Amino acid sequence: MTFSEEVIGWYEEHGRQLPWRGISNAYYIWLSEIILQQTRIEQGRSYYERFISTYPAVQDLAAAGEEQVLKTWQGLGYYSRARNLHAAARHIVDNLDGRFPDTYEGILALKGVGRYTAAAIASFAYKLPYPVIDGNVYRLVSRCFGIVTPIGTNAAYNEFEALLLRLMDKERPDVFNQAMMDFGSMQCRPFNVRDRLPAQTTGCGQCVLAHRCIAFREGKVGLLPVKSSAVPVKKRYFYYIDIRWQEKDTEWLLAHRRADDDIWRGLYEVPLLELRQPLPESDADSRLRRHIEAICGRQADTMEVHPPLVHKLTHRDIVAVYVVARIAAPPLRVDPSLRALPLSEWGRLPVSRLMERLFSKR
Template structure:
């Protein structure tokens, strides 16, 4: 039996049934692929349905505001994916007259779409013969052939793509790719079930005792520490509590999302330093003294390349600040819920 026949037979018995499988709507496939980057299927499934409910077509997504898109994306992280998918929808409506690109090269022009995602859309929606190579496929194929090239580079992608192209069932690239992804994810897992594997008799890693060593991953840089000190001003107005939220506008993490006014330091501040720095910060931004500020414990928030150490300083203001910088606005607790927030801010608000 050939590689693709063995794979296909395994897929018939064990393949997953997923809402974005067995369809050829490129918009839905694109959405699912972007959502599933860096996200587990169980979590991604809910977001996929929520997105389709809010934006059933690419035209609906293109017409939405960035704030609506980010609000729906809240909790998934990697917010550049949401901004890219939104920009991609606008590109399709404006530059492609509403028609989803139907070539691999055309799909690659969508913002945030790399070779893996383009291959997935091209094969699932248009039956084009491009193998998909995600982390699970790298693991399976590197073990099967004993390939020690560090993964995640363009050179590794070329090498694995060339190999898979020779083995692909080009009449059914969609099914071949779905089987490949499922096999890597369910069978050739980090701790694989080799006894039940149809490739056991030809697997180089199994024969040479290198299962734990493959795939070879590139060395990871240590995440950088950042210290975020948030001012949480509060005051009463007409029986309701208000605060100030600030939109992040810099080319940085969480761009477009809302947070409390932020004072970032280049090191950890002691309680005394924090009180002093925050007093100055409040006076500069709100022209109010904050004598009775309360500091929260540190919230640790881990991102792929950053470790955020955050503290929140609550301060009672006598009344609404009259002068606010352009990217800040006064909101009630109920109104905050309508704005897209980083998960860190959401965690803090839930603990209040």
């Protein structure tokens, strides 16, 4: 049996049934692939269903406002994916007569689509022979063929792609790719360093590829794949200042839309004070009170400072402190970047996962 036959044979018995498999609608497959980047399948599934029911055709997505798309995306993180999805849908409608591109190059030219996603859409929707290479495929191939090239670089991608092209069943590139992804994720699992039991933790004990697997034969399962040196994690210190006041029966707050070229562009949050270092305890109360007065021209009647919460993003940790301040009357002045908003409207705005967490804890 060939490598491809063994992997596909395993897949036919053990592969996952997923709503975006076995379909040829390139638009749906594209949605699923963008949603699943950096997202677990269980979480991605509900967002996929939400997107295809809210925007059943690419024209529906293109016609929606950006805020609406961000709201549909809320909770998934990495919001640039939603903005790119929206921009690409508009490009397809405005410049491609509403037809999803049907070549690898055409798909790759869409905003937010890289080589992995283009290969996935091209093979799943159009059965074009482009191998998909995600973290699971890297792990499986590097172990089975004993490849020590550090993954995550263009050079590694090219090397793995060339090998996979030779291994691929060209009649069934879609099935081959799905089989590779599932095999890597379900059978050839990451080595659990704590347990140090590779055969049990990685699935080598019952693996149909064990007879040909170089890492298994040479006892190197825990050493592969080799990862490129890690990028250091940076810390950012966010003080969110939630300023509230009451007018008749309505509670108000100040909000602003992130507009700069930074994370969470286009999402809403309460006023933010970002610092290079955490505020020293001795100084924090007076600094925060001065800042509140600078924002709204009034002193805080009460101020509640919540304990810091660490929010992890790729290559950076956000240390966020939520401060709730009450002022006795409406602000005397409001910076033009801010907007006064009845509290009842807050829930309709797209916000980051961090903002959602902080807001729900207050």
